[in-house]
Amino acid sequence: MYVRLCYSLLLLLLLRQGDGGQKTEPLADGGERGAFWGSDHYDFTITLPGSGLQCFWHYAQESGRFYLTYMVQKLSGLASDRRLSVRVLTPRGFLETFSNDAVGQINFQTQETGFYQMCLTNAHNSFGSMQVFLNFGVYYRGAGDMTKREDGRGNITDTLSQIESSSKKLQGNIWQMWRHYNFGRMTKGADYYLLLSNASYVTWWSATQSAVIITAGYLQLLILKRLVNPRSTESIKPRC
Numbered sequence: 009m010y011v012r013l014c015y016s017l018l019l020l021l022l023l024r025q026g027d028g029g030q031k032t033e034p035l036a037d038g039g040e041r042g043a044f045w046g047s048d049h050y051d052f053t054i055t056l057p058g059s060g061l062q063c064f065w066h067y068a069q070e071s072g073r074f075y076l077t078y079m080v081q082k083l084s085g086l087a088s089d090r091r092l093s094v095r096v097l098t099p100r101g102f103l104e105t106f107s108n109d110a111v112g113q114i115n116f117q118t119q120e121t122g123f124y125q126m127c128l129t130n131a132h133n134s135f136g137s138m139q140v141f142l143n144f145g146v147y148y149r150g151a152g153d154m155t156k157r158e159d160g161r162g163n164i165t166d167t168l169s170q171i172e173s174s175s176k177k178l179q180g181n182i183w184q185m186w187r188h189y190n191f192g193r194m195t196k197g198a199d200y201y202l203l204l205s206n207a208s209y210v211t212w213w214s215a216t217q218s219a220v221i222i223t224a225g226y227l228q229l230l231i232l233k234r235l236v237n238p239r240s241t242e243s244i245k246p247r248c
Contacts (some may be wrong), residue, residue, distance in 0.1 A: 049145035051141070052141075053139060055140075056092075058087070061129045064142075066145070067146075069118070072147065073147045074116055074146050075113070075147070076096065076112070077112070077113045079197075080110045080198070081141050081194070082201040084138070090138070093106075094126070096127075098124060099122025099124060100122075128142075141198075
């Protein structure tokens with residue numbers, strides 16, 4: 009009796025978990041387009057060690073504009089090659105695009121809904137790390153559209169349609185400006201780290217040259233002093 013009751017309770021719990029379990033994709037809001045239909049963007053900096061690999065996943069709906077912009081800003085250790093291997097995979101695991109440059113701008117139209125994978129590999133440096141600035145996201149040209157509604161008086165007015173068109177155009181221009189702004193931030197950061205590297209190189213090279221010059225002058229002074237010292241010359245003369 010108790011065994012059957014325990015089996016019944018266990019089966020009931022499993023059924024409830026199967027009905028209310030969260031999916032791996034974002035939950036829809038009940039509308040036609042679902043969740044995450046707006047524009048979402050991310051920008052941050054990562055550090056890849058020698059021969060290091062790091063992957064990110066980003067969710068995108070179908071018919072969206074997916075973009076990824078990256079720039080290698082700084083090399084450290086024994087790294088000398090600024091090239092970065094970047095590949096983007098579709099939700100099914102197929103290769104969407106590939107890049108192997110220090111600066112890359114990847115932009116494509118999504119053909120399916122799911123999580124797109126971005127993998128970055130520091131494949132050209134085995135004993136040095138690199139700092140990479142990333143900016144990626146997805147943009148939907150239909151984001152923010154107003155659906156036409158009918159009330160008791162008729163269809164939507166022409167004025168509201170013009171406002172809708174102007175709003176979409178303004179939103180697209182703001183998005184383009186935001187991307188150019190982030191690319192400018194990348195370039196400014198790369199120039200800043202390049203200036204720091206050059207300043208450090210010039211400082212250490214100048215200090216090394218100064219030390220070599222001072223050491224050479226001191227050695228020359230010792231040699232000249234030894235040549236003109238009378239004690240040293242008298243000790244060389246033979247005695248009677």
